[in-house]
Amino acid sequence: MDRAETPYELLGGASPLRELVDRFYDLMDLEPAYAGIRKLHPADLANSRAKLFMFLSGWLGGPGLYAERYGQPMLRARHLPFAIGAAERDAWMACMIQAMEETGVDARLRAALAQAFFGTADWMRNRQE
Numbered sequence: 001m002d003r004a005e006t007p008y009e010l011l012g013g014a015s016p017l018r019e020l021v022d023r024f025y026d027l028m029d030l031e032p033a034y035a036g037i038r039k040l041h042p043a044d045l046a047n048s049r050a051k052l053f054m055f056l057s058g059w060l061g062g063p064g065l066y067a068e069r070y071g072q073p074m075l076r077a078r079h080l081p082f083a084i085g086a087a088e089r090d091a092w093m094a095c096m097i098q099a100m101e102e103t104g105v106d107a108r109l110r111a112a113l114a115q116a117f118f119g120t121a122d123w124m125r126n127r128q129e
Ligand code: HEM
Pocket: 037, 040, 041, 042, 047, 048, 049, 051, 052, 055, 070, 075, 078, 079, 082, 084, 088, 089, 090, 092, 117, 120, 121, 122, 124, 125
């Protein structure tokens, strides 16, 4: 029986996902363009790395690590303490796109994921502009 591969499988599983998340937060730490969203995060990004990895694992169709440990993600509610507008959304997206490019995610998968990420990032906006 053939079945469609999940984005998690297309990406290559846990190890490439870990690499992507690490690059994402390394870039957020390094690049002046992402300083605005970096300062919303805690000084130590270890927890952010662990949680985004666990969340994306399930979100991409792999093991539901985040839900197993923390229950429903309720991502929008969890982002309400941080003022997120179009600028923050766009910085988050640019950082993720750069991380996908630099970790060698296949161009077609990258385009599909960018579209899916945009939906989630846009939904996180909570600041009147
Ligand atoms: C739109 C711009 C975004 C900004 C500015 C932003 C910022 C933040 C901040 C400041 C935190 C709390 C610090 C932390 O727990 O490390 C956080 C947590 C988190 N974010 Fe975002 N985020 C954005 C979009 C997204 C998107 C698109 C996703 C998923 C695709 C995501 C997934 C998460 C997860 C899983 C957590 C941990 C939640 C928890 O506390 O359990 N974020 N984000």
